[in-house]
Amino acid sequence: MTTPRLGFIGIGLMGDPMTRCLLAAGFDVTVWNRSPDKAEALREAGATVAGSVGELVESVDVVMLCLANTAVVEAVVFGDGGVARHGRAGQRLIDFSSSDPAATRDFAERLERECGMRWVDCPVSGGVAGAEAGKLVMMAGGESEDIDAIRPLLAPLATRVTHMGPVGAGQVTKVCNQMVVGCQAAVIAEMVALAETSGVDATRLSEALAGGFADSKPFQILVPRMAASDFERPPWHLRTLLKDLDMAVAQSQRAGSATPMSGLAAQLMRAHASHGHAEHDPATLVEAYRQRS
Amino acid sequence: MTTPRLGFIGIGLMGDPMTRCLLAAGFDVTVWNRSPDKAEALREAGATVAGSVGELVESVDVVMLCLANTAVVEAVVFGDGGVARHGRAGQRLIDFSSSDPAATRDFAERLERECGMRWVDCPVSGGVAGAEAGKLVMMAGGESEDIDAIRPLLAPLATRVTHMGPVGAGQVTKVCNQMVVGCQAAVIAEMVALAETSGVDATRLSEALAGGFADSKPFQILVPRMAASDFERPPWHLRTLLKDLDMAVAQSQRAGSATPMSGLAAQLMRAHASHGHAEHDPATLVEAYRQRS
DSSP states (O other): OOOOOEEEEOOSTTHHHHHHHHHHTTOOEEEEOSSHHHHHTTGGGTOEEOSSHHHHHHTOSEEEEOOSSHHHHHHHHHSTTOHHHHOOTTOEEEEOSOOOHHHHHHHHHHHHHHHOOEEEEOOEESHHHHHHHTOEEEEEESOHHHHHHHHHHHTTTEEEEEEEESTTHHHHHHHHHHHHHHHHHHHHHHHHHHHHHTTOOGGGHHHHTTTSTTOOHHHHHHHHHHHTTOOSSOSSOHHHHHHHHHHHHHHHHHHTOOOHHHHHHHHHHHHHIIIIITTSOGGGGGGGTSOOO | OOOOOEEEEOOSTTHHHHHHHHHHTTOOEEEEOSSHHHHHTTGGGTOEEOSSHHHHHHHOSEEEEOOSSHHHHHHHHHSTTOHHHHOOTTOEEEEOSOOOHHHHHHHHHHHHHHHOOEEEEOOEESHHHHHHHTOEEEEEESOHHHHHHHHHHHTTTEEEEEEEESTTHHHHHHHHHHHHHHHHHHHHHHHHHHHHHTTOOGGGHHHHHTTSTTOOHHHHHHHHHHHTTOOSSOSSOHHHHHHHHHHHHHHHHHHTOOOHHHHHHHHHHHHHIIIIITTSOGGGGGGGTSOOO
16 A cells, blocks of 8 residues: 555645655655645645645645635635546545535535535634644544545544544534634623623633632633733634634524524624624733723 | 641541541541541541541641531530530631631631630632542631741641631631622523624634633633533532622622622522522523524
8 A cells, every 4th residue: 555645735834844844754755736836835745836736736645724714615615626626536624624514515525526626624713823733623524435544644643533423523623622712712702801890810810720620721711811912913813713613503504403502602702893802812801801990 | 846636527529538638747636527428438548547536636736627608517516425525725726618708707716615626717629539639729818926836737638827816806807709700600601602603603602702801710611611502511500699798798798898709600500509400500501591483
């Protein structure tokens, strides 16, 4: 069995370190990015830079995507000169992007029909630090046969790849993750404001409750930032959480399964975004509850 | 400086192991409990059993309470023959119970006025296992002088005692903790049901998302129980979470600080309790969202 040749499309904050991990593990990687300079930067690390998506697809066995959102995935796969025009049976596409689950199922069906390529959705968790360390966590959707076949390619990138169900199940799992994270951010904001007006030194909350049932990564990140009104250099944007919660509500509508907490959290974040906070730290949510004179 | 004599009122699931830790650390402990057999069981571990609350209060320097709720605390402190009738200036009362913050402030003011005793609210987190191991986490409200004075008495019980603010601030902090835990339980329930109807193997969710931003102790406890519909031997009761969320909403009304997420979680749990689930595992919340034929 020969080592498969890999193609990586989307050399961004996540794609760049992921590609470097694959190169460091000895894989032959061809890259393509909409802004070519980001792809060029990988040449000295050993990557081949393709002149087009088509050139990349035709020269590799497996196509990996790490793109901003569902619309970009659709454009790269089904747009003019996209993956579907150049793909062939026997190739596999691995989508590391966080995309809409229903769109993912539609894309997978369409890609196989148009060119015979098989789809595995494989969104990741762990952020840039996880990507740089090759310690991402991945949630995969697809056929067992396809997922087993790609596991060796994911080994340099992830400490864990869990097969969650058929195509789209990885994206649903990512949505599930974000439901919990988004609701956490919303309740933590109201909690910090209530603590402050109730005579509690909110700067001590994260230490006081560390290791207990309320503790979590968002708790340890957001509570100190909220208590100190430290909204500079946000670790992530309100807009992102809102997009994910909206995806949860859309999935809830399609599946006929109620999500009242996620629905409320989405609306609270939409109201906050409408006050100019879309690009700000989710920690700014505490301001929505604080007293104003 | 002589070692203070301790009195412990409320020998329940938490009070029993806490008293044993104090005895094992060499303290002289007098105990009282409404059902005397639970107090008697501590005699062979070295405790003195008092015949009444008054006898206990008159023979000790510090009175510790670990009682079921605010109403029981009020009855034991201010009822006939209660702590306030027998207390004296210079004594301190430490309340380990989880009580209402506003009632706590009222009790503290009243106790000092009536007999000169000073109040420290010191609710705990860590459950029975934490109490048995002497590894509780405590959130204290009161004067710095009082809290510094009692720290040596708490050392056998807790790994951490955080001073959160004036009297009542410990109780507010416990309410804050429970806001996050209650909202977690509510969002996890809708998440598991959505995952199931969306083609995800929900039994893999806790493994897939372990260590990530959605992870927490409630996540690791509730998700597998929900996915497997394992509602036997609940680690805690829906009724308890509902009581705590109601306390959060009451504090929100008093403080004039909105808590929309906690308010919704309370109403969702009230609806679920009204279907006969008050004494059940909070994991049964998933049933509120599952499809029925």
